[in-house]
Amino acid sequence: MxxxxxxxxxxxxxxxxxxxxxxxxxxxxxxxxxxxxxxxxxxxxxxxxxxxxxxxxxxxxxxxxxxxxxxxxxxxxxxxxxxPIDLGELEALAEFRIPLETTAVRLACARASEADIAGVEEMLDACQSGAPREEWHRVGTDFHVEIARLSGNPFIVKAIAGAMTRLSRARWLEVWTEPSREQAWREHRRILGFIKAKDPDSAAREAADHITDTRDRLLRSLNEDRRGLRARGFAVIGLR
Amino acid sequence: MxxxxxxxxxxxxxxxxxxxxxxxxxxxxxxxxxxxxxxxxxxxxxxxxxxxxxxxxxxxxxxxxxxxxxxxxxxxxxxxxxxPIDLGELEALAEFRIPLETTAVRLACARASEADIAGVEEMLDACQSGAPREEWHRVGTDFHVEIARLSGNPFIVKAIAGAMTRLSRARWLEVWTEPSREQAWREHRRILGFIKAKDPDSAAREAADHITDTRDRLLRSLNEDRRGLRARGFAVIGLR
DNA sequence: CGGTCTTTCTTGGGATACCGAAATGGGATA
DNA sequence: TATCCCATTTCGGTATCCCAAGAAAGACCG
Missing domain, CATH: 1.10.10.10 (Winged helix-like DNA-binding domain superfamily/Winged helix DNA-binding domain)
Known part of the structure; x- marks a missing residue:
């Protein structure tokens, strides 16, 4: 002072x-x-x-x-x-998340209670098309953490939460289109559906695909908007 | 002061x-x-x-x-x-490590250079039977971190390093027998051997088995020595 | 006028002063 | 003797102070 x-x-x-x-x-x-x-x-x-x-x-x-x-x-x-935001991390981050999140959904199939699953469903329901961008951003992050929580393994939860934090700012930079938002929403639904149905293999496959898709969508958007990023003056490094 | x-x-x-x-x-x-x-x-x-x-x-x-x-x-x-040391974490820790380390060895098969692998080999060689306990403890931890490093994924490295840190103190409490030491040493060798031979599936299987074995050995030792632990006055919780 | 030396200012690293709350420890009391 | 109460100490949380190093800004010289 x-x-x-x-x-x-x-x-x-x-x-x-x-x-x-x-x-x-x-x-x-x-x-x-x-x-x-x-x-x-x-x-x-x-x-x-x-x-x-x-x-x-x-x-x-x-x-x-x-x-x-x-x-x-x-x-x-x-x-x-x-x-700084290091967009070069994005690939490594996906690579890190895939084994963890597939494990998480598998464990969730075995361990999650109906009530827990319903809780995550509610979270998704609460975020409809009209919701503000902040809302989508938050739910898009929290979904993965909540799924991890269903695994009952605190180390997985913490690792996923950390990864989502690292991803968070890059996701703000993404130019979100309505279709991509829709796709993410559908994928989240599907993952949760397979957990609810106690189908670990499908849930794991879906989770892995979702992470890959999301990474690609993000990288594509950022590459296309690279000029825009620099213009906005962000210290963004590592995009190849 | x-x-x-x-x-x-x-x-x-x-x-x-x-x-x-x-x-x-x-x-x-x-x-x-x-x-x-x-x-x-x-x-x-x-x-x-x-x-x-x-x-x-x-x-x-x-x-x-x-x-x-x-x-x-x-x-x-x-x-x-x-x-405090929470021995209840040990299962969750193994559950966390398995997907990460199997992924790490798979990636290592694809990415590690001969020189990098040789470096890890040297580390193992440097710790022979006669070595002091501290040495075995350190190498037993570092091996896993170094393997993770071979994956080239910094997030995996950091997560494994954190997990090994969390495990470190429990490992000091373990009563180490010569045969168990030998077994761990053999398993480490085998994992590295499969990486060197670029055999990802075998390396992954071996890594998963090693983590499971180590966990069981540790839990067994601690259960048998529970009285000894309390006598030594450690704030050790969570052992079922 | 450009480059360089010097002075000044700012910043982070560290040390210490001070406060209130909780712990501690005697005694006094029942 | 067991218990309660209050004086005292100890501790963590915060604010402030001091120092050295480096960056910025002048001042000076060629």
Whole structure:
């Protein structure tokens, strides 16, 4: 905070949670990064964050260290920057997701309760054609995490959640057409349908195809719009 | 540091790397945790760490936040504790590793160069029967990470490295017999052999079997020695 | 006018001051 | 003696302060 005209040491009025300020700042900053509110590659100074979040450097640095662990923020020399988007990761990410998600749906077939499955169905239902883009984006991410959750394996859940986070910003850059949205929606439905029907092989095949399709759609869209991306000034690297 | 008889503000003599103290503390603390130098569940006070590492709370807190991200340290209310060992994770961990490592060895068959494979072979060779226990422990972990590296997929590498870290402490608790050591060694050899021979199916089968075997060996040993574990006072939970 | 040296400013890394809450530890009391 | 209460300490959370290094901005010289 400012060093002049400063009100004498004012200590926070004791929130109920530990490190509450740090957690708040972490969440907000995370959201700003994932929503592209802060551009990939953008420099973050602790002092700017201080004024932006009206907290002192201590909780801000803690939040930055934490975000560094999530690879949403990175060091550039001794500076902090928002992690750039590396579109070269997209293939590796799909390659990583396929074995995990096929395993997840297989396990889900064996373990998921009717109620759990119904919960995911509801989530899909809640996002109809007219829904705003944010909604589609969120559900498109959460679906995969929720499916992973049906597997009952926390390591799979965490890995998938991490992968979807890494994918999130690239997905914002995609130019979404109505047909592609529709296709994704149908594929999600189909995967869930096979889980409900306890058909692990079909579910796994469908999941793998979906990941591949999505990757291709994304890469195609980004390649076509490459000029647009640069124009928007994003530090986007790695697209071959 | 102490509040009495304190030498006036002494500022660190400028290391070359940014946040060097934090990184040093992080590494040392990490090592102490993984080697069971600090018992699972043990309370860590920032002030104790201060004197232990002769640094101030700032870098120590950064190291703790970072370790929290690796789940080696955790909050308990507003205290810090060394993450307990949860032996209930062992099954889920194996379930997680199998699809990833089978994928890794398949990819390795397609992508690994002779030189890379030779590097891993050397690592195995360097650890002969007479080697100290630490050596076996390290190689037993690193082998899997190095195999993952042969896949060329950084996400797989990171996931496997994380899984092996999570497994590391449980492996220290295992009572290692000469035959089991031998078996693990043979299995590692075999996996690498199939990769060298570009036989993905056999490599994948072998890798999956190895993970299963290792899990069973570990669970059996821990079950038999459960009394011993408690006697040693470890905060070990989750063994059914 | 361009290049270079110097001064200044800014930033991150680290140390410490201070607060409130929780833990601790005696004694006093029933 | 068991229990409760309050003084004291300890601890984590936060704010601020100090330092060194490097970047930016001038100042100076050829």
């Amino acid at each position: 400012g060093y002049l005209f400063k009100v004498p040491p004012f200590h926070a009025p004791a929130r109920d949670l530990p490190m509450s300020q740090m957690l708040q700042i972490h969440d907000q900053l995370r959201e700003m990064i994932l929503s592209l509110d802060l551009g990939p590659g953008e420099r973050l100074t602790e002092r700017w964050l201080e004024s932006r979040f009206e907290g002192s450097r201590t909780p801000i640095r803690a939040a930055l260290v934490r975000l560094e662990g999530e690879e949403l923020v990175r060091r550039d020399g001794r500076n902090w920057i928002v992690a | 102490g509040y009495l008889f304190k030498v006036p503000p002494f500022h660190a003599p400028a290391r070359d790397l940014p946040m060097s103290q934090m990184l040093q503390i992080h590494d040392q603390l990490r090592e102490m945790i993984l080697s069971l130098d600090l018992g699972p569940g043990e309370r860590l006070t920032e002030r104790w760490l201060e004197s232990r590492f002769e640094g101030s709370r700032t870098p120590i807190r950064a190291a703790l936040v970072r370790l929290e991200g690796e789940e080696l340290v955790r909050r308990d209310g507003r205290n810090w504790i060394v993450a």
